[in-house]
Each structure stands twice: as C-alpha cells, then as structure tokens.
Amino acid sequence: MAAPELVRAAPEKMGKLRLLPWTVSTVELEGKEALEVLGREAPETPSGSWRWLKAVAGFAGALVGRGQVLPGLQGDQARWIPQLVGEDGEYARALQNAMPAVVRAEYPNGNADVFPDVLNALTDATARSRITTSAKSGKTPAERWLKALTTDEATVAGDLTRLESAIKTWHESAAPPVGPLRTCFRLALPDEDNDDWRVEFFLQATADPSLTASAKDVWQGAGAAKLLARHAEHPEEVLLAGLGRASRVYRELDAALKVSAPRALTTDPEGAYRFLRQSANALTLAGFGVQLPSALQRGPALGLKLKASSAKQPGAVVKGGMGLSEILSYQWELAVGENELTAEEIAELAKAKAPLVRLRGQWVELDNARLRRALDFLEKAGTGEMTAGDLLQADAELAAHGVDVPVTDVVADGWLGDVLAGKIEDQLEPVSTPDSFTATLRPYQQRGLAWLSFLSRLGLGGCLADDMGLGKTVQLLALIAAEGSKPNLLVCPMSVVGNWQREAARFAPGMNVYVHHGASRVAGEKLTAAVAEADLVITTYGVVARETEELAGLGWHRIVLDEAQNIKNSGSKQARAVRALPAAHRVALTGTPVENRLSELWSVMEFANPGLLGPAGTFRSRFAVPIERDKNPEVTAALRRRTQPFILRRVKTDRDIISDLPDKIEMTEVCQLTAEQGSLYQAVVADMMDRIENSEGMERRGLVLSTLSRLKQVCNHPAHLLKDGSRMPGRSGKLARLEEILDEALSEGDKALCFTQFAEFGEMLRAHLTARFEQPVLFLHGGVTKSQRDAMVERFQSDAGPPIFVLSLKAGGVGLNLTAASHVVHVDRWWNPAVEDQATDRAFRIGQRRNVQVRKFVCAGTVEDRIDAMIRSKKALAEMVVGSGEDWLTELSTGALRELFELAPDAVGEAA
Template sequence: MPAADVRPGARPKKHPFGASAETLRKVFGTGDEFSFTLLLPSSGTGPVAAPELVRATAGRPKKLKLAPWTVNALALTPAEAMRVLGEEPPETPSGSWRWMASVARFARSLADRGQVLPGLVDGHARWIPQLIGADADHTRALHQAMPSAVRAENAVLPGDLVPVVLTALTDATVRDRLAESPPGKTPAERWLRALTTPDGRVDGDLGDLGETLRAWHRSAAPPAGPLRTCFRLALPDEDDDDWRVEFFLQATADPSLTASAAEVWRGTGAAKLLARHAQHPEEVLLAGLGRASRVYPELDAALRVSAPAELKTDPQGAYRFLRQSANALTLAGFGVQLPSALQRAPELGLKLKASSSAKGQSAVVSGGMGLDEILNYQWKLAVGENELTEDEIAELARAKAPLVRLRGKWVELDNARLRRALTFLERAGEGEMTARDLLQADSALAEQGVDVPVTDVAADGWLGDVLAGTIEDRLAPVSTPDSFTATLRPYQQRGLAWLSFLSRLGLGGCLADDMGLGKTVQLLALIAAEGTGPNLLVCPMSVVGNWQREAARFTPDLRVYVHHGSGRVSGDDLAAKVAESDLVITTYGVVSRQNEELAALGWHRVVLDEAQNIKNSASKQARAVRALPAAHRVALTGTPVENRLAELWSVMEFANPGLLGPASTFRSKFAVPIERDKNPTVTAALRRRTQPFILRRVKTDKQIISDLPDKIEMTEVCQLTAEQGSLYQAVVSDMMQRIENSEGMERRGLVLSTLSRLKQVCNHPAHLLKDGSRIPGRSGKVARLEEILDEALSEGDKVLCFTQFAEFGEMLRAHLTARFEQPVLFLHGGVTKSQRDAMVERFQSDAGPPIFVLSLKAGGVGLNLTAASHVVHVDRWWNPAVEDQATDRAFRIGQRRNVQVRKFVCAGTVEDRIDAMIRQKKALAEMVVGTGEDWLTELSTDALREMFELTPDAVGEAA
C-alpha cells in the first residue's frame, strides 16, 4: 500500500461491506458476537476492497488514508479457532485466512514434535512453544508475512502478534490431546491439573511457581553464547561394527572452527582458539551435553565418566540418531555433523537385463519386428551401480537395521521397500517380453505397486546399442546412388545411417537436429538410398517450394509430385499420381481435409517436416497425420519440445504409437513429476524410453560441425521518447480499468489486446495511432535500428529485421528505403510463392538489397538467408523457440561469418519485464511459458498492473 495518512480521532463508521453477525454465525457456527474497530486503507468514497475477495470496480485510488471502520465479528476460543482453521477453506480465502491457517499448521507441527513446555502466563497454565533453531526462523518468517488486515486492529492484541497467537493455538492443540488430571492441593498440583482443563486457570496463591517455571524454560534453551556443543556421527572402522557419536565444541559464528571433546578437556589443539571466545570452554561443553540429554536420552550412558568424549552405539542406534535425534538436536540449537558418505547413500533399485531370444533373432533377420521383437529378460537387484549377488541379497534380507555394510561401505536401505523388491523378484524375476515392454518397464512396475526405481536397462543387439547411446557410432555407412548430388558431412552420414537402421527394423524416429544442420538433405538421401516408395512428406505450406527445389537439386532422378493447391487431384487420379511417384509433398491442411483418401493409399514412409505443428495432440491435423498408415515414420523438427512435455508425447505418438502410453498416463507419470517437481528419477526414465528414437545434434557443438561460425546474441535496451511514454501510460490507464471490470474470455481478450497495443507503442507512435504520420525522431527503437543498419551497411553486411506486425513491417520498409536510399525487401503473409522465391534469390545474391524486413510468421521458417550476418528482432513474440527458428534463417550451414542477433526491448516497459521472466524461467527444453502470449491472460489484475506499468527510467531525455 502506498504511504497513507492516519486520521487520529476520526469517528468510526460502520464498514459498508462487513458481514452481519447472522452471516458470520452461519459460516462458522460458533463464537460470541461482538464488534470492534479496524484502521483500514480508505479513499474518499469508503474502505478499499480486499483484492483477494472482491474484484475492484474502479481504478486503484492514488490517495489513501487509514480510517477507522467498525465491523461485526465472532470471538473464538483458541480451540474453536483451531477447528475452524483446520476445515476446508472458503472458496476464495483472504490473505489473513491463509496466514492464520499457516500459523495453525505450525502450531500443530510444534505439538506433534513435542516442541512445547508447560508454563504459566497471567495466572493460566499454558503449553508454551519452544522456538529454537529452524522453528525460530519460521516464526520470524510468519511475522514478516503477516498481512496488513491482521495488523489493522491495534487495541485488543497490541505488539507482536505472532507469539501471542502461536502460543494460544499451540496450547489449544496440546490441551485437546490430553486427558484431564485429578484435582490437587499444592500450587504445582493445581498448575498441572490446569494444563488439561479447557481454560487453564490456576486458582489460589501460586507463590514463586511462575518464576521457577521461567527459570526452567531458560535452562532448557541453548545459550546464545559464542560456543555451542556439537555432535558428529562417525562411521565404524573397517573391522568393527560399532558406530560413534563424537562430542565437539563449535564456534557459533564460524561452524568450521571446532575442537574435539578430548582437546577441550586437555586444553590443547583447537580448544586454545575456542578459549578466546569463552574463558571456560570445558564448562560450556559439559553444560551443553547435559541439556542435550533431554532431547537425546541415549546420551546419558556416555555422561557417567568425568570427561565424556563419545557415545558408542550399534547400527540401530546410529540409524535412530540419523533419522530422529539429529533433527531434534538441530532444532534445539546444537550443532550436528553427519558423514557425507551416508548423505549420498546409493539407492536401492532394480536393473533389467534382456537378450534377443531365438525367436526374436529370426524375426529381425527376416525383416525386423522392431518394438515387437521378443526378448528374454531378467531382473536384478542393485544398490547404486552395484548389482547384488544372491549371497548379498540374502544378507540384506537378514539385516535388522536399515544401516548395513555392503562391499566395505555403509548404506541405508528401506527394509519395507527391500521386501517388496524381493517379492517381485520371486514372482516375475525372469521371462519373455517385447522390446516395447522393455522400454516401458518402469511404468509396468508402478502399475504392479512396486515402488523400487529402475536404475538401469541393458540389452544386447540393436536395442542394447541404442540404450547405451552408442548406436550412432556403430552404424554401418549407407551408400547413396550416383544420382545423389550432395556431399554429406560426417554427422549427416551418421544421421542417414541412423534413419536407415530404424527403417529396416520398422521403427519410427525423430530427427531433431538444430535448424540449418540439413535435416532435408538427410531425409532425401534416405529416400534415394532405399529406392522404395511412395514416400509422403507433410510440411507447412511455406516450405513446399523449398522441398521441391531441394529435391530437384540433390535427387534429380527422384519422381516428385506436389499435392497442394486448388488444382490438386483426387480419387483414381490421385492414386495414379502416387503410384508413379517416389516422393509426394503435401501440407498439413491438405492431410486434414483429405485424410481418409490419403490414408487409403499404400505409403512406405510418412515424414512430418516442422513436426512441432502437431504439438497439440488433440488438434485435427495431429489426429489426421497419426491416422496415416506407413511402414516407417519420421518426424523432422529442431524443437521437439517448445513449451510442454505433452508436445514430445504427440511427436513420439506419431513416430512410434503407444511407446509412451496414453496421453493421460504420460501426463501423470512423466509430465507433472518432471515439469512441476523436477524429479530426476522420472526424467531419467523418460530419457531412457525416448533416447533410442530421437537423434539430436546442435550447431554449437564443435564436434558436430566445426566450420559453422558463432552466433552472438544480445539484448538491445531502448528507451521510449516522451511521446511514446505518454501514449504508453494512457493505454495502461484505459485498459487496466476495462480489464478489472471484465471476466472470462472478455478479460483474456482485453489482456492480449493491451499487450499488443503496448508493443505497438514501443515500436512507434504511428504504429498505434495508424494515422500515417511521420516516422523520424519519434521512436527509440527505430532510432537504434537506424544506428545498427548504418554500421552494418558501412561494413558491407546484410541484415534481417523481424517484426510480428505486418503493418509495422510496411512502415519500416518505406522509412528505411527513404533513409538509406536503396531498395528494402519486405516478406509478409500476402506475398505469393513466386514473389517469395524471387525475394530470397535477390537477397542472397551479392548485388542484392542489404536489408530484408520479414513478418515473423511468414519468414520464420523454410528460408535460407545466409547472406545476412545480422538479425534484429524489432519486436518480440515472447517464444524463444519461434525467435530461434527465425534467427536460424541466417545461422545455418552455408554461413561463413559470425551472426549477430539483437533483440530489442524497451526499458521499464512490459517488454522489459517479460524478457526478464523468460530469461529466469527458461528451463524446460529452453522454454517454459506458453505459446505466444496466452499465458499472460491468467495473471491476476495486480500482477498485470505491475507488469504493464511504466517505470521512471523508461523515457529517455529529449535530444
């Protein structure tokens, strides 16, 4: 809340939106009615509505004040409050409700862990929480997170509310779990009984009981001095099974400074350094050991000597220290050190080994069964990378403690999980399965209720090579006919061999090479080498011509038919055309419209170019291409995952149907654990299942291609002109009020419209106003673009300028043509195929125009523009995968110079904030936000306001 005036002495008014006492009683069903006064943020028209509960009906007032308002309320006892806060929250819980529920959960946690001591507060017996270590940190965090609505009342509960509220709720929780004690006569007996009664009141003269209890509490807490007692769990010696809990003295400010108990008793070694912090370190150590015995009772056995230095224990005792006492000591403020070897203990897992059966071998030789090949399998139990022998398994089964010595190392095992794994091995330890089942083994285990992870899958033959990731290096070279005119690079030769290998086995694959690494030529080489057909290639309309030209260039003997456009044939004519063709090129749109007719033809292979076009598995075109039957399927894409793992499922479901299971199962077992929880075990399982069928090479890997220059990316931060700043603020003020008063689809549409208008302002005032006014001197972006073009053209370089707005592209074309007195090319969605090809040819020629303006959608894919060594994204689409595709028009094979990529962002605007968000969240396949800008529509109104509003440094100084 901005700074607000407090009006002392103002007469309280009844809150206009406050619930009546009857409504409160219907909601909560308990409590005594009363009313009280709150100091709330207010404007001239009344109190400001809570943003969590009520959508504001007008813009946020600029001038606020704190004014007193009277509200109806119910007084709840702590026990009633705990019951209410433990129930299902309201449909739209307020910030104060969520905060109180957090305090209640913390109170229950303290009671569950026994972090309470009985005490006396204002004549009442109370269970007082002991806030030590991490609990003290959590209490401070609760204080900092306290919402303003909780702070608004300053009469009934003055001062720091957190300890007051937390003590009341903790006391109610403990009291609810205790049976009432019999009455007593002495003050101590009356106090003990009051700890179990509802109100906790202690009648009669209490004498010095209160001070005695406070002294007891002080003695239970660790001192806040410069030294503290520390406990270290030490591993047994090689020929011994005895564990040791060693005692140390540790500097509180510098935990790395420690002295063993033996050094402390002798006053030698590091104890001399600690003596600088305390005059009698041995007294600090002894006192700490005494206090620690209250939370670690087993320590008493070591304190029966005059100079205790360690506690010897067995594996069971060591495990109790590791899993129980260590945490209790840490919470009590003591130092605890655990062996790093145990902290990194290897996990119990299952290894699956498989080999081709005689039946499976013959099938492969006779033509290949691929994922349906029959394999012999055997499950093995492993700890980490160590596969266990039968004797070791028997020894583990006999072990009574979770800590066991295995091959000279101590490991921690879950005995219950071990028993489940052994039961599974007895029931299904070996047998036969298909290669598909082998890849889905982890899911099969989960369906059987076996919660032991699959740590390794190994096989012989072709599947063993692909699982090991070595298949690309072991594949035999594939010869191409003399008519094939291209010279394949080494990595392209390996890609051809990989595709051919999968084709022989009847397995689908995804060639996921970076843009510009030559996926087209590798696929054409495969078709030329196999000499079988017909092959159906499905691609976006924008690259049909590119495929046609590349086929004519590299495979001139290939019979190519383009099934596209208004003149395309159907029926018997289509069947005849297909029968006499080696390669049929069509588009996603045509496949959607003629799906049944195309599916009825006998395809040897179906290839999807730019396969990210089926990333939405439920779309009509995704369903249509999956319905095309073929002996071999290939997906070509440089971005198999743009936004979500569901897109990977869609691509792999086309290539190898059923490999990843149903979409709903894939989401629950893979997508959610990986995207939300970053689960490494699930990530490894998905990689193991998909790795054999995805070949991914990147241009920046010098082992793949050493002669491709570097791509240098930078963000160009531009400032708005004063005119742009004024327009920007006007758009925000107008649109935010409309957004706040809208819901559902209307709200989403307004958010996207606002974003579009703000980006237009950042481009140029004339872009927003559409008034045909002059261009020069009115836009920070245009001024910076002119500077970059001046420098590039003076060096003889060529530049690509991308914009998502066709109308702004035309404005730039006209302005830059006049500014630099030479032709500027402009490619947009209205350009015909022949005009497009002519533009590309002109730009690629040495004498062609040096500036090429492109609409991002029309020019983002399917073009080879290596004549450019500069790429400028004048405005942003906010999808890095889409922007990278556009950049790769220049950064691809054939490029001989470094490519400089500049992405324009206006400082202090929505562009600046979204750019920062994407850079921070760029994690899942280099992209986690939704496609385009739809994800912005789900932000709250306050978040949108914060994102849209203009910062003071956004507008540059006038020239």
C-alpha cells in the same frame, strides 16, 4: 499493501491511498482440505496465488519429511510447528517476498503478515497426514496434548498453564547455541569383527565446521583441542554443557553421561538407525553438529536390477518384430547397487530384523516393509516376457505393482544394451549415399545420417533436434536416398513446402517428389497411384488433419514431421491426426523440442515412439511437475536417460559440431518514446483499463489482448495505431533507432532483415525505408505467393540484391535461407523466445560467413520493457532436458495488468 484491484485512480491523479469496501466470495478451507485441493492437478491456467500456495505446501512437505518440525501448543490447539534454520529460513523469506498481492491482507490499523499462518497451517496438516497411528487418550494435559497431535481434533481441554510452560522451556532448550564452539556428534561404522556402532563426541568451531577436536583430546588438552582453546577458555566445559543440552533431544545419550569424561556412546544397529533417521535431524535442528558416514549417505542402496535378453530362439519368429515392439525375456534380481544377490543372501536378508545390516562387507539400510514388497514382486512377476518399450519403463512396471524399491540398473543384450549403456555410437555404421545425391555431408551430418539409419533399421522413431541451419533437411533427404525405400510422407507447414521441393531437386535430382497440397490436389485412386510412384510425398499439417483417414490407408514406409513443434499441443486436431498415421519409421524434425512446457516434449516423443513416456497424465505427475516446479535433478536425469537415445540434439555454437560458423551477437535495443507516443500510450491504458475492469470472461480476455496489441502499435509508431496515413519521420523512437542501425549497416555494405508481427506496419516500413535510403526494400508477408516469395529470396541472396528485407514474423519465421544478411532486427516482439530464435536463424545458419548481429527493440518503461525480462526464463526449460504466445496475460488480475501496462516516468525521451 492494498489489493491492486482497489486502486481506481489514474496514475497521474493518484494521491494518498484509501481503502474501499470490497465484497469477495470465498471458501474457507482447513489445512487438511487445502492440502487436498493443492494436491490436485493444476488448473489449465493456474493463478499466481495458486502457484504460490502450491510452493508453500511443497515446502511444508519438505520440512515434515526432514523432521524440521516440533510439536507445540498455540492457545488450546496442539500444533506441529515448522523450525526454520539455515537454508530453510532463507527459503521461507524468499517465499514470503514472492507472495502475490492478492494473498496479502491489510487492515485500517496496518498490514497483516499471513505467511506464517499459511506455512504453519500447511505444515501442521502435512504432519498429521503422515501419522499412521494415534496416541492413546489420557487424563493429564500432556496425554491429551499428544492425542491432539495425532488426530484431526487439535483442541486440548483443561488447564494448560503448566504444560504450556514446559513446552516453551523445551523449545528454548532446542534453540541453536550461540558461541564460538559447539558440540558435534559423529556416527562411526563398526569394526569388521563386531556389530557395535559408536556415536563419538567432538567439539567443533561454529565459524569453521572443518575444525574439530575429539572428546578424548578435549579431556587431555591435546591436538586440535589446543587450537580450539583459543576460542573458549575452558573447552571441556563447553563440551559437557553441550552434551547435557543434547540429552534433552537425544534421550539415549544419558547412558554415556554417567562417567566424568564421556567420549562416545556405544549402540547396536537399531540404535544406529534411530540416530541416522531421527536423532541426527533433531540434533541438527537444535543447532548441534552432526557427521554421518559417507558409506551410508552415498553407499549402495538395496534395489532391483532388471536383466533382459532377446526371446528369439534359433529359427523362431519373434512376434512384434524389432524396435520397441521386440519381445524380450526378462528377470528381476534383488541387488545392492549393481550387484545382484544370491538366493542365500536374500534368505538371510528376509530373516534380518535390524534396519542396518552388513552385506558383502558393506552396511546397507534395510526397510523391512519395502523388502517384503520387493520379495513378493519377485515371486509373482520376477520373470517373463516384455517388449523393449516396456523395458525402458522399468520403474513404471514396479510402480504398477505397488513396489517402491528403486531400479538400480537395467541391462540387456544387443542393440538395446548399447542404447541403455549410452553406447549407441558403437552401433552406428557409415551410410553411403548414391552417386546421384549431390550434397557433401559435413562430419556431424554424416553422424546424423548414421543415427537415423540405425533407428530406421530397428523400427525406432527419433527426433532430430539440430539447431536451425545445421541441415536437418539434407540429412533426411540423404536417408531417403540411401535407403531407396518408399513411400515417405513429409508433413510440414505450408510456408516451407517450396523449400523442401527446392532442396530435394538440388540435392537429390533423381528423387520422385509429389506435393499433395492445394485446391487441385487429387484423391482416391489418383492419390493412391501418385503415392505409389513417389519417393517423397510432401503435404501440410492442415491437409493431414482434414484427410486423416485416407492418408492413413496408403501404407507409408516413413512419416516425417518438419517443424514438429506444430504438434506441441498433444490434444490438437493436427497432433492427433499425425499420430493416427501408421508407418514403419517416424522422424520428428525440430530445432525446439521444448518451447515452454515438458508436455510439448511428450507430444513429440509420443509421435516418434508411441508409449515411450507413458500416458500423458502419468508423464505429468512423474516428470513434468517434479522438473518444472521443483527443478528435481534426479527426475531430470531420469527423463534425459529415457529420451536421450531417441533425440539427437546439436547446436551451432558447439565448435565440435561446426567450426566455420561465426558468432551470433544478441543485444536488446532500448528505445525512448516520443512525447506523442507517450501521450497516446497513456490514453490507450486509461481507456482500456476502464473497460477491462468492467468486463469478464471472454470479453475481458479479448480486451486484454487488444490492449497489448494497441500498446505495441503505439511503441512502433503513432501512425501504426492511428492508421491515418500520416507522415513517418520524427515521431517514433524505434524508427529513429532503426534508421541509425540501417545507415551504419548499409555504409559497410551489409544487409539486414527487419521482422515485425504486423503486416500493416511492415508495409509502412517498406514504403518509408524505400524513400529514406533511396533503394528498393523487399517485404514478405502472408499474402505473397510462392513464386513471388522465391523470387524475393533469390534477389536478396544475390550480391546486387536489395540490402533491406522486411518480413512479417509468421510468414518469414521459418523455411528461408537468408544468409546474405548479417544484421537482424526484431522491430516488435512476439514474446516467444523459440519463435524469435527461429526467425533469427534465417540468417544465422550454414553458409553464413560473418558475425550476425541480432537486435531486439523494446521501448523503455512500457509493457515491452517489462515482458522482455519475463521471457528470458522461458529458455531455461528446454536447456534442462532436451504458455506460448500472450494468452497468459489474460489471466492476470486487473491490478497486475495496470502495473504491467502503466507508463514509467522515464519512458518518454527528450525532444530533439
């Protein structure tokens, strides 16, 4: 297809496509150079083509790692060629279908499929990068070909006709067989009294691999062989033919084929290892069945076990105190699975030369080079002292010493042992609150209080990540009231300062609360005195960013971040500021520890427990990339193990947490544009796309965001875009649907929240809905004072209060309890699932007694409709382990923007 940038005609005028001259500056890269570029850290805003090429490079690496390549010859170039069979073939087709338009090529005589060339080049470069020794130079074409496969110079000189024919024949012999039966090879473990391994021969039904017959039964025509005979008239001939073909890729098989009725190949441990790591892959690639012992596939691995205990001696003072700074004595042990080895067993292993050895009655795969590195590490750093925080990063400790042996187990005594074993519940003790604390905690809130208290005693930070509405505020206030320790600093968005004041006064009326915010806030000695008297000091992220140095010197017992997602950008000024405040205990409160990227989780945990997840760069390479890009389940599990003790996550939909909260019913309302809206929409696209095409840099980014904003306004209402004060009724599909929903809700005595990101449209809605339903409509926006805001909430929550509450998303998205509403309507979208969910949770929270119906408006066939499908994928990341906004749109190509913004033919509804 033509690059979208080349298509300049307006959609309604588009005829037959024609190609235009287009000059593009490029940098030509060889496969090796491309691998180096793709191996670097991703750019801040990676393009679609960069991400796609990165995925292809990862696939090439996986193919090489699994031996799914064959040496070949293309012209006079020696090449490592990927072999795509089974799931690999399906994945390759998926990659090809996902290829961005900018990567495609088109010529006057037709399309050019560049995917095979890209995959072949990256596979060849990857294979060469993993070859440690090169073949010797020779005089024959075959010798020169082998040399060219193992060096950067891939050209093979001379007459290659015979060599090319031989390689072609060999490749054809490796092609998967076609037929109802195939030859299968099973690696059998030795008996206990000898070290002889056997590769046993079988016949296997191609359509049903579970149906097999041993070579013995085949020759005797017995057992399952009779069943297989239904598929082939002479199964013994199929077996012999398969063994003959297999000998071309498994040369050691020749020794077993010297008898008339071969049944198995006997080999030693080294031969068994070669079969396990080389021949099995080659046979599988060639289409043969291969069965390996489960004891070797899932059995215990040779690794290192870390044992630690408190370094404190009776009467001694432990430097570093408790928590992650506590000093522990440690000892590394060589282990098989969780069982550490004796000195005699280690000495025996050190002498072993075979890659498969019998140890404690089990066969263990042994990499001698890795074993030597592990033994050197044990000799140099096998014992000593480390902090509890370092213990939790045991794998990083090995990596720092260049040891690639896995950590099979980490054990410790005391509280840390329970944390590592996932038995933190055993350490939690009920916490009593004083009589002056008026709230009655639910059972899960009591567990949350006990968890916070446990971490506090140890000086460990934590992230209370309960869903919105489950009472994070009351649990934190209960902790402060129960401990009686002070001062506690609470950092929160300005919009919820009043909420914290009200909740503290309601549940802990005896608590001394001081608000450090506003133009009249004090400084110097007056601030020091006020803090000394306060149990709880409430301030905002903005104040902390401006007064970091002064606040850091006030000796806080605890620092709490409410709506901790505010520091998800670890490099922001406010994130650096809150991390710079020293305290004995740190707590992050958030319902969304991860919104879009794992770097957000790192930032929150770096505040709560500095150093727990290592430096940001290390965290990205070891966790974020393998999880976000590769969806690696092992790395995901490792990150969960490391963070789980310090994150308490409960969701309101879990009936074990709270049984009396009703359901939240979410739905997307697809609205049609009116003819007027459709005309305005197309005009905006035509005008803005011409300007975008002729701009670049910051100007282009600004135009893209401006276009998106204007298109949203058109979708809302023509008067929103035109700002002419014109009439509202009958001109907007969204407004018509909103009136229908509100008509039904009000007729049943229900109340509703209506969210919009545009304050000016909120005012338009307020005025129109007031006239339409002939009763007051509340409107909360950023210009509303704190006292007005509190009065609005109180009016809406009262039984006789107004039934409709219009809110701007930023002003009303957090910190409000609006459980009087059982309907939530997102009239226009912010395109951030976490932000929209927070707004919805103003109604879906504790105190709600009815089902909450959530409707999200989108206009069919518009940019809203297309982005709605995209945002659903953003929710998956947070569910796995525990860019925001719309800026990502500015990096799309002009063609991609045109496709995103263009109006579909069915977008405009019929006139009434």
